[in-house]
Amino acid sequence: MSDTRVYLGLWSDHTRNSVAGSALTVSNQSGLYVIAFLALWVRLVGSHFWTIICFIVHQFRASPQAQDALHHQHQFLLRNSQSNIGTLWDLTKVIWYWRSATRSFARSFPLLALAISHAILFTAAAFFSSQVASTSNLVLLKRDPACGYLMYPPEPLDTIEKTKQATEWFIANKANAQWALSYVDQCYGANASTSSTMCNTLAHRTFNISTVTVECPFPNATLCRDRAIQVDSGFLNSAEHLGINSEPNDSLDYRTVKTCAPIHDEGYYFFNSTGNMASNDSDTQYYLDYGYHYERNNYSTFSFYRSDLLNPSRAYRLLWAQARASNEADSTFLPIDGLNRTDGDVTLVLLFNFARYAEPVKDLWYNTDDDVEYTSGAIRYKSSRVISVMGCVEQHEFRASNGSRSGLVGLEELGDWEIDTDRNKAKLSVARHMFHAIKYSRLVYQLAAVGTNLLQASSGSSGESRIDHIGVPNDQWKREVLYWGQQSVTSLQRALQSYVKGPAPADSPYLKKPDEDLLRDFDPCSSQIVRDPSHYSINIFGLYFTIGMGLLIIVLNCSLSTIVSKIQGWSGTPGYRNQQYELDNAFQVQRLAYENMGLGRWTSLQSLVPVTQKGEKFGQPVRASTPGANAPFHLRSLSSTPLVSPYLRQQSASPYTPTNYSKVSQEEDPFFAPAYRPTHYPRDSI
Structure with a gap:
């Protein structure tokens, strides 16, 4: 109301209980900042909640038995997904390229539906979070010296x-x-x-x-x-x-x-x-x-x-x-x-x-x-x-x-x-x-x-x-x-x-x-309570609840893998689920790919991000210029001599044993076991 003065600050609406009735009245501009913050906050919390869901699904799907490539790709997506939209897009690509395989869509659909449901849920949550900062524009009038x-x-x-x-x-x-x-x-x-x-x-x-x-x-x-x-x-x-x-x-x-x-x-x-x-x-x-x-x-x-x-x-x-x-x-x-x-x-x-x-x-x-x-x-x-x-x-x-x-x-x-x-x-x-x-x-x-x-x-x-x-x-x-x-x-x-x-x-x-x-x-x-579209009354309980629940979800997401690993260790539960979750990490998959090509002396394998020894340098895999049915890759090293991937040269007579290219990995890799090492060993490149 243009002809009234509104009280800015904390007050309590006695028509509600002491918890739900607490309100903070701010100007329209400040209220818009709060709404924008809450929308971004809910989006951030939603991404962390999605990661928690992916972790749970990944753990339930993990198996010590051999699985086909589609299963492993699903697990890889679940392990490395950061958002429901990104997962939807990656799943769409997986479904498309596996379209000729039997039941590929049926196997991918549950994950697709889960991502869509999560997207809808947190889109609605972002919308309703704005209601925390409106409370129907109820405000308290400021005491006027002319009251009477x-x-x-x-x-x-x-x-x-x-x-x-x-x-x-x-x-x-x-x-x-x-x-x-x-x-x-x-x-x-x-x-x-x-x-x-x-x-x-x-x-x-x-x-x-x-x-x-x-x-x-x-x-x-x-x-x-x-x-x-x-x-x-x-x-x-x-x-x-x-x-x-x-x-x-x-x-x-x-x-x-x-x-x-x-x-x-x-x-x-x-x-x-x-x-x-x-x-x-x-x-x-x-x-x-x-x-x-x-x-x-x-x-x-x-x-x-x-x-x-x-x-x-x-x-x-x-x-x-x-x-x-x-x-x-x-x-x-x-x-x-x-x-x-x-x-x-x-x-x-x-x-x-x-x-x-x-x-x-x-x-x-x-x-x-x-x-x-x-x-x-x-x-x-x-x-x-x-x-x-x-x-x-x-x-x-x-x-x-x-x-x-x-x-x-x-x-x-x-x-x-x-x-x-x-x-x-x-x-x-x-x-x-x-x-x-x-x-x-x-x-x-x-x-x-x-x-x-x-x-x-x-x-x-x-x-x-x-x-x-x-x-x-x-x-x-x-x-x-x-x-x-x-x-x-x-x-x-x-x-x-x-x-x-x-x-x-x-x-x-x-x-x-x-x-x-x-x-x-x-x-x-x-x-005296009135309505005023030029001000916002922020529901304090709703604001604290939104931020508090968000912090809880974020902390849980950041520590969930560690908590589950500790529980499995205390209870004597086989640790293959958590080990698969760690190995499906994109950085670990990258490390394994390079190791299989005999490149790099990797350390800190128990960390989320493995690193190489100081000064280690090697090439990057690129698509080969030589046409072939298998579209082979080779390594372009820092020198002028290309290194053909030994992983593709399995017909060579002399084996290149893992000991020769992954000594550091065998000594430090806590996940070293026959079930987790490459099934095909590379051979000499030349």
Whole structure:
């Protein structure tokens, strides 16, 4: 998030255990370095693991019995393989050149399949290793000196100072509400974006908000024009869903429920006139009486003039009124008995519908029952009554980790609920922190901040006139209620973030900071988790596990042959398997080839790399220029006289005994035995 400061360093995600929850947050660039390192590390570890596999297979295939050349070539590949890809290529060549032999492919296929499986396994491991350095981009916000929330001044706003305070509060609340609207538009619904940066900013991207049809939520059920729609967020955990990084025992579950239905206005609608109705009809004042209005001190829940209905500049207009259970001071009206609820807050939303639709609308809130013809001949459909009322009951519920719960109540009762019998201050701090954010997520706050933008239908305006509209579905009012529910939980998440990063400058006189007596147990200003694509949170356990397991595999590979040799010596097991493994080493095979040609006095035969005595020089075998069926090789020595390989001159009469060309080898070679010496002895070259 570009407007937040992220804490860089070690921290613990308490939604996981102490081991898996440890994280290190770094910048994007540093995170890419870690990902690149892990990919290379897994590749390196994979090559060592492949060598271990080759050693095990080589040992199982080793035999003291005579085997054909294909078997020995397989053993040679297993002994000298450094990578699965290299082995795949060498096996492919072996299969090709042995294609005329019986069952050559069938004998090579198991090794081929093993190499392919290993390649797939470690390619996947390299991919998943990058997840160690992402953890879904969860980061912890850095503590800001401006952490807190803005206080709204007490009514009435009769001083300049109160007006300034209310203005600052309104600006901050409007910014959060507009952000939440954009988030819901982009991240919820069938057309939700999977690539939007905004959708990767909240600790929990979206919630599965349920909608069910229920009976009218008001005591007088005849007030409802249809059955109500109930939008339920389900229980949202303060840590897992809302990103409040408290200890598991201090977390709370929160649930919000909105139950709404269009309500009748017949019998509650009246007007009077302040002038001559014939000449000054615009002065006619209309009232909707659903209860006593505290500010106007009369029974007019809603009041507007006829002039408000003339020459509209936009398709919709909204008015609203709220009655908070057990809190008249924060209520705008006292509901009539048929609307009053003591276990929830009642909100009435008055819709002025000036839209002219391209087709008839049967929705109960947006209903059209009249048509109008433009001078162009186009027909549009409109509502003859203009106004329509939606009634909603908002309820909230807390549930503690010990199972105690407040039940569905109004906001005032939610704040009064005792969090725990043992007065856990950390849990109380979490509850207060959530309570302040919940206040800003209520329907009336969103209506005050964004007005008609809270209507999904407002996005359908078209044509030159802003009142022209493409139309709405016949269940649009239900869609609006769901939209309000989505907006509510998103505003809650945003308010929690705004609290931490500071809704106003740190020196603002209207900024209410956390209670000092609660900060010792839980500090909400340094405990908010969000998502941030510009940072990486590296899972410490995953990082250590990847490196630790890799080191173990590397050490095991480097010492496996020695360990097996020692075990065979201690147990008295015949050592032919390990001896074959050593002799199949490319350097040993090279040494044996040169010895068979009588070249070199070799020493250090027990080492991985045998060497010759100091100053020893001899030629290199190259393909002979003389054509022949056997494509013979000869040695080109450092002198001008070529030495034909004595290995190819076996028909000569005088034998060249091993003693004459490999005296050093016989004395020092620990593997000297008839089974391991050349079966054909070279003879004199000339």
